[in-house]
Amino acid sequence: MICFHFCYEVTLLIMVETTLVILMIFLGTRLSIPVTLLKEGSRAISHIMSTLFYPLITFLLLAICVSYSAVTAVFLASSGEAVYKVTAADHQCVYANLTCSLLTFNQTNVTKVCPGAQCMFAFYGGESLYHQYILVLHLCNLFVVLWLVNFIYALGQCTLAGAFASYYWAPRKPKDIPPFPLYSSFSRAIRYHTGSLAFGSLILAWVQVVRVVLMYLDHKLKGSQNCVARFLVCCLRCCFWSLERFIKFLNKNAYIMIAIYGKNFCTSSKDAFSLLMRNILRVATLDCITWFLLFIGKLFIAGVASILTLVFLRLFQEFLPTVNYVLVPIVVRKLRHEPSSLLKQSRGLNSCLLFLF
Structure with a gap:
């Protein structure tokens, strides 16, 4: 009981x-x-029940983008080769920390010059130009996936705004609501507003990449004694966090104006900002x-x-x-x-x- x-x-x-x-x-x-x-x-x-199922389309597109980025990141991470270096008990050995090969190490005179020296695994990577800039390629991959994710969200916001605008402007509801308003709005967004959505997503992606870099620097500086550098990085993180929130808010309203009036991103952003300020x-x-x-x-x-x-x-x-x-x-x-x-x-x-x- x-x-x-x-x-x-x-x-x-x-x-x-x-x-x-x-x-x-x-x-x-x-x-x-x-x-x-x-x-x-x-x-x-x-009246537009199909909008309840649009998040499934967003989820599917996001899954494709994230999967592509994950596969690319794994490919980049596994593209390195095993690098071996000479380790010697005597740090004054002339061959210490030089690269070596397991297949030919015993045939060289390294062990004669430096008794006890061994060819040990150091890391995965390489010394070619490609391997030297592997971090840049990871950043490019991160930037691309952020751009695509933001574009998918922008497409969803513009599509839903256009569908609901067609409902709002219908004189007699539901008689005058256009057939398949969600599909029509999605088609308009893809055909006429792709550039505007991509441009707004590009701006947001750049800010997010800078935030990721600042988070990486903050992580590296956690054990540092340089308090000034840590303070500056912390301030920059706060500033770019605020900037990202502002751009997201402005972009959301700009996409609504794009869906309603069909103007470009810059004009829609200006009109949305003016309307909000008034x-x-x-x-x-x-x-x-x-x-x-x-x-x-x-x-x-x-x-x-x-x-x-x-x-x-x-x-x-x-x-x-x-x-x-x-x-x-x-x-x-x-x-x-x-x-x-x-x-x-x-x-x-x-x-x-x-x-x-």
């Missing part, structure tokens, strides 16, 4: 859920516009409240699922393997079943409707 009085996990989850509901009640009229936009977004999704307070308020509403939605779904999981574990505890701490399977289940595509897609849809509004 279950005694909920002693189930502190259930009590904690119920308190969290109650707090969230009270917050929703007391926010009152401030939620009217964001709620209206979310309602309109829900209607748009209900309505900065409204945009900031709506964006924060929308994020908070979606966050509450995620917490509510996760909380209800966690309560049901906890009740299930308590009811059928005797039929299940021994669980030392019941919150572990609950957290794992929450992470595996993150409330997903509809809530994650809703924020981008809200931005699109805000521009149309």
Whole structure:
């Protein structure tokens, strides 16, 4: 028999859920516009149900790009040859640290000049021009995969924005909604806006590569005593992190303008930035409240699922393997079943409707 009085996990989850509901009640009229936009977004999704399956296309394209990059990285890493060097007990040996060959080492006079010297494996690599610039090739591979990944995300944002724009501008819904709006928007993005999407993705990819290089430098400087260099690298990492977030935000809105008006990337970025600056307070308020509403939605779904999981574990505890701490399977289940595509897609849809509004 279950005694909920002693189930502190259930009590904690119920308190969290109650707090969230009270917050929703007391926010009152401030939620009217964001709620209206979310309602309109829900209607748009209900009329264009194919948008719910577009994340599968994004996942497939991302899997292809990441697989290609991984295969390329493995090929580059395995393209080196085994390098052997002479190791001698006497560091004054003239042959010390010179490259050698296992096949011909015993036929040379190295052991005569340096008694006890051996031909030992040093590393995988090489001394050719190709092997000297292998790190540059890895950076190029990283840059290409970042560019492709950003382009795939940009294509998805532009496609969804175009599909929802066709819904918004339809005079009589759903009668005047064009047939296959998602496919039509995807075709337009591929045919007319590939260059704009690639250019925006290129800018973001450069910033991300610089961030990766700074992370590598910060990792190398962790054991260093040069505090000034570590401080400068840390400051640069913060600056480029902020720059990346800003470019992502600007690109997202530029792609929406591209999907709506069909202009190039630079013009769309300028128009999007001007529109945002003219309505900065409204945009900031709506964006924060929308994020908070979606966050509450995620917490509510996760909380209800966690309560049901906890009740299930308590009811059928005797039929299940021994669980030392019941919150572990609950957290794992929450992470595996993150409330997903509809809530994650809703924020981008809200931005699109805000521009149309």
